[in-house]
Amino acid sequence: xxxxxxxxxxxxxxxxxxxxxxxxxxxxxxxxxxxxxxxxxxxxxxxxxxxxxxxxxxxxxxxxxxxxxxxxxxxxxxxxxxxxxxxxxxxxxxxxxxxxxxxxxxxxxxxxxxxxxxxxxxxxxxxxxxxxxxxxxxxxxxxxxxxxxxxxxxxxxxxxxxxxxxxxxxxxxxxxxxxxxxxxxxxxxxxxxxxxxxxxxxxxxxxxxxxxxxxxxxxxxxxxxxxxxxxxxxxxxxxxxxxxxxxxxxxxxxxxxxxxxxxxxxxxxxxxxxxxxxxxxxxxxxxxxxxxxxxxxxxxxxxxxxxxxxxxxxxxxxxxxxxx
Numbered sequence: 633x634x635x636x637x638x639x640x641x642x643x644x645x646x647x648x649x650x651x652x653x654x655x656x657x658x659x660x661x662x663x664x665x666x667x668x669x670x671x672x673x674x675x676x677x678x679x680x681x682x683x684x685x686x687x688x689x690x691x692x693x694x695x696x697x698x699x700x701x702x703x704x705x706x707x708x709x710x711x712x713x714x715x716x717x718x719x720x721x722x723x724x725x726x727x728x729x730x731x732x733x734x735x736x737x738x739x740x741x742x743x744x745x746x747x748x749x750x751x752x753x754x755x756x757x758x759x760x761x762x763x764x765x766x767x768x769x770x771x772x773x774x775x776x777x778x779x780x781x782x783x784x785x786x787x788x789x790x791x792x793x794x795x796x797x798x799x800x801x802x803x804x805x806x807x808x809x810x811x812x813x814x815x816x817x818x819x820x821x822x823x824x825x826x827x828x829x830x831x832x833x834x835x836x837x838x839x840x841x842x843x844x845x846x847x848x849x850x851x852x853x854x855x856x857x858x859x860x861x862x863x864x865x866x867x868x869x870x871x872x873x874x875x876x877x878x879x880x881x882x883x884x885x886x887x888x889x890x891x892x893x894x895x896x897x898x899x900x901x902x903x904x905x906x907x908x909x910x911x912x913x914x915x916x917x918x919x920x921x922x923x924x925x926x927x928x929x930x931x932x933x934x935x936x937x938x939x940x941x942x943x944x945x946x947x948x949x950x951x952x953x954x955x956x
Contacts, residue, residue: 637761638710639683639905640796643754643784644671644771645746646689646704646714647723648696649890651935663726665696666890666936667703669746670768670800673891677898677927677941679708683905686710686758688784689771692722692745703939713755717745729888739804747774751783759784760791764901768800772815785822794909797823798897799832809835820853825904827859827897846870856909859900859921861893867925869917876914878921881929881954891937892928899924899947926951 649668652661675685687709691697693716700722704711723744728736741747749771759765765788772778788795797819806812816836820826826849830842837845842860849858850870858870866880903920912920927947934940942950 636763637684638686638758639762640675640678640764640766640901641686641688641758641762642671642675642766643688643749643781644768645669645723645744646672646687646691646700647725647741647744647746648700649936650724650726651888651890652727652729653935664935665699667700667938668725668890668936669938670770670798670894671766672700672704672707672709673894673937673941674766674798674898674901675709676704676707676938677895678902680941680943681898681902682944683902684710686713686762688713688749688755688758690715690717690745690749690753692716692720693718694721696722696724697745707938707941710758713758715749715753717748720745720748723747727888727890737802737804739802741805743774746771747777749777749780751780754780754784754787756787759787759793762788762793763905764794764796766796766798766897766901767819768798769812769815769819770800770802770805772818773805778815782818789822794825794904795823796825796827796897796901798827798893799829799836800893801829801832801835817852820849820855823855824909825857825859825901826855827861827893827900829893830860830862830865833860842868843875846875857904857912859896859924861896861928867896867921869921871912871917874914874917876917876921878918878925881926881950883929883933886929886932887935889932891931894937895931895941896924896928898941899927922951923947926954
C-alpha cells in the first residue's frame with residue numbers, strides 16, 4: 633500500500649461506558665466512567681501497535697465530551713475531525729457485568745451527540761489520506777448519521793481504501809431488528825474485512841454452523857476476509873478457500889469483556905496493514921488469529937478498553953508464557 637498520512641480512519645460513536653466497580657457502603661452499585669465506543673477502541677489498539685489513526689465523529693460539548701477528546705488524543709488518535717454538539721449531550725452506556733464476564737448494556741442516547749453527525753461534517757480529506765476506513769452500525773441507527781456514514785463509505789471506496797466493518801449489534805439501539813439487519817447487510821456489501829461475532833452471524837444467517845453461515849454470506853456478499861469471533865470457543869478466519877480456527881486464551885483473571893471484540897478487530901486490521909490482503913496463507917491466518925485472540929484476552933483482565941490497550945510486546949510475552 634502507498635504511503636498515507638493515516639493508516640486507519642474510523643467513523644462512529646465515542647461515548648462513556650459506566651462500568652460497575654463494586655458497591656458502596658450502602659450496598660449500591662458504583663460505576664466508573666470509562667471512555668469508550670467501538671471505533672475509537674479499535675483506533676486506540678492500532679495506535680498501541682504503532683499505526684497512525686484518526687477519528688471522525690461527534691460528542692457533546694460537555695464534561696464527558698472533553699474527557700473523551702483528551703483521552704483519545706492521549707491514546708494517539710488524531711481528533712482534529714471530532715465535532716462537539718452544542719445542544720446534545722455525549723452518549724452514555726451503563727454496563728452491567730455478569731459473573732462470567734459477559735455484559736448487558738443500557739444506553740442513554742435519545743438523542744446522543746454521536747447520532748448528530750451530518751454528511752457535511754465528514755472530513756473527506758482525512759478519509760482519502762488513509763489506507764483503511766473502519767466503521768460499524770451504531771452510526772447507522774438514525775437517518776442523519778446514517779447518511780454521513782454512507783457518504784464516508786462512498787468516499788473511501790472511490791479513493792481505493794480497504795474497508796473494515798464490525799456490525800457491533802446492540803439491539804436496544806434499534807427501533808426494530810429488521811432495520812438492524814438491513815444496515816448490517818449494507819455494511820457487508822461494502823467491506824473487504826468483516827469482523828463478526830457468533831451471535832451476529834447467527835442473527836444474519838439463522839444458523840450456528842459457522843461454516844454454513846459464511847457460505848450464506850459469501851453467496852450474498854463478496855468479502856475477501858471474514859473473521860468470526862466465538863467467545864470462549866476462539867475464532868475463525870475465512871479467506872478464499874481456506875478456513876482456519878484458533879483456540880482462545882482463557883484465563884482466571886478475566887473481569888469483563890468490554891472491548892475484547894474491538895481489540896481483536898484492531899489486531900486483525902493491523903495484520904492486514906502489515907501483510908496485505910492479496911496472498912495470505914494458512915500460516916498467516918493462524919498468526920493473525922493467535923495474536924488477536926491473545927490481545928482480546930488481555931483486555932478482558934482490565935476495566936474499560938480505550939485507555940488500557942496492550943502493547944505488542946505485552947501480547948507477544950503473553951502468547952509465549954501461555955504456551956510454556
